[in-house]
Amino acid sequence: MIEIISNVIISIGIFFLIIGVFGIYKFKDFYRRLLVSSKVDTVGAITILIGVIIRHGFSFFSAKTLLILALILILNPLTAHILLRTAYVSGHLLENEDNKKGD
Amino acid sequence: MLTLYVVSPILLAVFMYLFTNDKAAKIIAILAQLALIIASFNLFLQARTYTVSETVGNYYSVTGIRLNVDGLSSILILLTTLIFLTITIYNFAEKKSKLFWLLMFIWEGSLIGIFMTGDFFNRFVLMEVSTIISTILIMYNRKHRSLYDGLYYLIINVISVQFYLLGVGYLYRLTGTLDIYEATYRIPHIDPSLLVLPYALIMTFAALKCALIPMTTWVPKALATAGAPPTVLAVMSTVQMTSGIYLFIRMHYVFGDFANNAIFAFVGASTSIVGIFMAISQKNIRHMLSYLAVVQFGLIIFGLNTGDEYSRIGTTYHMINNAIAMAALFLGTGIIIEKYQTKDLDKIQGVLKSAPITSYVLIFAFLSIFATPFLNGSVSKQLIIRDMDILGTIIMYIISLGSMVIFFKFSSIFFGKSKIEESESETLKMEIQEFSIIPLGLLCILGGIFSREAIGIFFNAYKSINIAENIQHGVIFVISIVIAFFINKLIKKDTPILKKLQTYDMGIRGIILSVGLFFAFILLIVGF
Amino acid sequence: MTTLIVILWLVCSVFVIFEKKIVRMILWLFLSSIIASIIYLLLGSPDLAMAEATASAFVTIIFVIGFEKFFNLRDMKKYLKDEKEIEKENKFKRYILPAIISIGILVLFINFAIPVEQNDYLKNLILDRFTIDIGGENAVTAIYLGYRVYDTIFEALLLVIAVVAVVHMSNFDITKVNDGKHSELETSGMALFLVRIVAPITIIFGVYLIANGFLSAGGGFQGGLAIACFFVCRFFIYDIYDLPIKKINRLEDFIFIIIVAMAALTIFAGLIQQVPYRFMTLAQEIYLFVMNALIGIKVALGFIILFYRYVAIERN
Amino acid sequence: MNYFLWILVVLILLVIFRVIKGPTIWDRVLAFNLISHKFIIFIVIFASIESTTFLLDLAIIYALFGFLGEIFLIMFLADRVRGGKEE
C-alpha cells in the first residue's frame, strides 16, 4: 500500500519535472524560462523526495533524504535568485512575448 | 627497509624546509647525501648476490606494492646518489634557497623510487612526481625562465602518460595483477593477439621518455631551456632520462618473447643519426649538448635491442658511462656559460686558458662519449659491437663518427683568445664547482683502465676486451677521427639545410600527433 | 540505463571539443565530469563518483579564475587577429588530415581491443582478505590507506608540490593580501543569508565524510575538499582575503610529515601487525580514522591555499 | 521504480538540448542547474531502489558542489558580460 502511494507521489513529482522541461522550451525569454523552470523544478524535487520518504518510513534513510530536501529548498531558489540578479545587473534585457526588445 | 631509501630523503627535505635556515640546509644536504651514498653502496653490495625484495607492509603475496632491487636497479640507484652528491658539492658556494634543496631531495627520492618499484601503477605515480618536479626546477630562475618550454614539456609528458595508464589498464585486465614480476610469469600464458594493444600503448610512453624519433623535440625544451640551473640539467640529462630507459628495459622484460626488438633497433639507430644532424646544425651550446644526449639515448636503445648478452652488458655499462659523461658536460658548460655570460658557440673562445680544469674534464667526457681507446666509452662500445652483424657495426661506427664531428664543432670554444676579465669574488665559487666535476672526469678514465674489474663488480661477469679487438678498434678510431676532421672543415660554411635544421621546432600539435602516429606504427607492425 | 547515460556523456564530450567559446567549454566540461561521475556510480564505485564530483567542481573553479580574462568577446577578437600574424595553414593539413589519422588510430585500437573477461585474481584476493589485513568495511579505503599507502604518500606529496609550484610559477611573491580585488557582484542580502546557512553544513558534512570514510563511501580526500568548500563559501560571504597563507602552508607541510611518519611507523615497519589479537580491530580502526583525518586536513589546507592563491593574487 | 530513472535520463537529454541551443550564456547555466538537480533526484531514487544509505551522501555532494561551481561561474561572468551580449 505504502509502495503504491509513494509511487503515485513520485509520479506526480516527475510530472512536475516534465512540465518544467516543457517550460524551458515554451517560453522565448530567459527570465520567463528561469521563473517557470526553477519554481516547477523545486516543487517537483520536493514532491519526489517526499514520495521517497514515505516509501522508507521512519528511518535513517528518510532523515538523510530530509536533509537533502532542506538543501534543495535552500539552494535551488538561491541559485535561481543569483542567476537572475547577475543577469539583470550585467544588463540582460527583458523581451516581449513576440520577441521585440523592451525598454 | 627499502622504503627508507625513498621516504627518508623526502621526509628530510620537508623537515629541512620547515625548520632550518638556508645555511644549515646546505650542510645537512651534504651530510645526507654522503649517508645516502654509503647506504646505497651497501644496497648495491647486497643486490650483487641476490635480488633484494620487499612488500610494503608485509602483506600477503601481490596485494601490496612490491619493491625489488636487482643488479641493474642497484647500479642505477648508486649512480643517482653519486650524481646528486656531485651537484650538491657543485652548488655549495652558490646561494640557493631552501626551496631548491626541498625540490632536489624530493626529486632524488622519487627517482630512487622509480628504480626500485615493482608495481605498474606506483611507477606511474612516481613518474608524475618526477615530471612535475623537473618542470618546476628547470624554471627555477624566475627572471630568465621560459614558460613556453616548461608548459610544452609538462603537457607532452602528461598527455603521453595517459597512454601508459591505458596500457596498464589493459594489462591489469589480462593478468589480474599490478605487480611487474607476477605479470612476467603470467604473460607467456596469454594469447599473443591480446597483448598487442597494451604493448603498443606502454611502449609509446617509453619511447617518448627515451626521446626516440619522432618524439625528440621535447629534449631541447627540457635540456636547453633558458635560465635553467646547470645542476638541474645534469640530473635531467642523466638520471631522469635514464629512468625512461629503465622503464623501457623493464617493460621489454615483462613482455618477454612478445617484445619486438627489430623495430626499436631501427628507431634507435635512426634517432641517433637524426640527432647527429640536429646537433651539428646548432649554435647554442646547450642545444648541441641536448641533441648529443638524444644521440646517446638512441644508441643505447639500439644496443639494447640488437645482439645478445654481450651487447646488453655493454649497453648497460654504456648507460652508466654516458650518465657520468653527460653530467660532466652539463656541469662543465654551466661553469663556462656563467663565466662568459653567453651560450653562443661562436662567442666563447679560449676556455682552455681561462678555465683549464673544466676544459680537460669536458674533453675527457667527450672522448669517453665517442669511444676513444682506453676510456670507459670504448670498452662499452666494443662490448656492444662484439657479436653484432656487419650492418650494426657500421651503424655504431657511423654514430661514433657523428659524435666526433660534434666534438670538433664544440672544440672551437677551447682555442683562441678569451676576452673576459677574471673577477676575484667569483674564483672560490668556481674552484668549488671545478672541484666537484673532477671526479666525473676521473671516473671516465678509471672506468676505461679498470674496465675488467668494473664490469666484474657491476654485472658479476668477467668479460674483457682482447688485444686484437683493441687494435682493430684503434685503427678504425684513427681513421674516423681523420674523416671527422675533414667533415668538420666541410660543414663550416652555412649551408641552407643546416640553417633550416637549426631553427626546426616541432610545435605541441606536431609532437602530440607524432605520439599517436608512433602508437599506430607499433600497432601495425606488431599486430599484423 | 548505463548505455543511455554513456551516450549523454559522449554528447557532452563532443560539445567540449567543438565549442568555440571558453566559458561554454568550461560549462560542458563540468557537465561531462558530472555525468561521468554518475557513470561511476552505476559501475559500483560511489567513492570515485564523490571524488570526481568534488574534483570537477574544484577544477571548474580553477578554470573560471584562470581563464576569466578570455571570457569576453573582445579578447577573443584580439586572439583572432593574433592568429593572422602567422602564415595561414591550409584547411586540409590543419583539420582533415588529423581527423583521418585520429579515426584511423581509433579503428586500429578498437580492432585490437578484443573483449575479454577480467582476470579476477587480485580483486578476489583483496576482497577476501581486506577485513583481516586492514580492517574497516570499505575495501577502497582499505586499499587506499593500507595495501597501497605507499602510493597515497606520493599523492599527498604531489599536492604539497602543487602548492609549491603554484607559488613559485606565479609572478607574485605576496602571500598576504589584506584588500584584494572584490568580486563585482553586489551580493544581495538574501543570498548572503542563505550562503551563511549553507556554509556550516558543508563543514559538518566534510567531517562526517572523513569520520565515516572507512565504514562507507567517502574518505579523506572527499571530506577534505568539502571542508575546503567551506572556505569558498566564506569567500562569497566576506569577500576578503585575510587568511594567513604562510602559516597554513607550514601547517600543511607539517601534516604531510606526520602522514609519512604515521604510515612509516604503522604500515612500513609492520607495527600494526604486532598488535595483540584482542586489540587488532580497535587498532586498525583507530589507524584508519586518524589517517583519514590527517589526509582530510592536509587536502583541505592544500586546496584552501590553492584557492586563495588563485582568487586573491592571480586575478590582479 | 526503474521507469522513473529512465524518464529522468530522457528529461536530462531534453534539457541538454537547451544547453546546446540556449541563445545566451544565462540559458546554458540555467539548463545546467536543472540537469544537476535532476541528477540529485536520480541518485535519491537510485539509492531508494538499492536501499543503500551512503549513496545519499553523493546526492548531498552534488547539491553542494554543483551549487558552488555554478555560483562561481555566474559570479565571474558578471563583470565579463556587459550589455546583454553573450561572452
Added chain:
Amino acid sequence: MSNVELVSIIVFFLAFYALVTNRNIIRTIIFSSLMEVSVITFWLSIGFRERLNPPILYTMADYEHIYTADPVTQALMLTAVVIGIAVTAIKTIMFITLYRKYKTTDWDLARIRKTEG
C-alpha cells in the same frame, strides 16, 4: 567490449584529435583534463557487469564476488583523480604567467615571441 569502454576510448581519441588540431593553450589544458576523465572511465569499465555492487562490506551480496565491483581499480583511480587536479592547477598557473609575459594564448605565437626575446 562494453559500451562504457567503447565510449571512453572514443572520447580519448576525440580529445586526441582536438589536441592535435587546436592552437590555443587554454583549449589544450581543458582537453587534457577531458582525456584524464576518459582514461579514468576506461579503468572503471574494466570489470564491467550490469548492476555491480559497491565494494563495501554490507552491500556485497555474494561470497564469490561476481557482482561486486573491483576495489583495486577504484583505489588507483582515486589517486589518479588527485594527481589530475594537482597537474591541472600547475598547468593553469603556468598558462597565466605565460600570458602575462607573451600576451598571447597561441602556441605558435608564444614560440615566436619566445625566440624574439
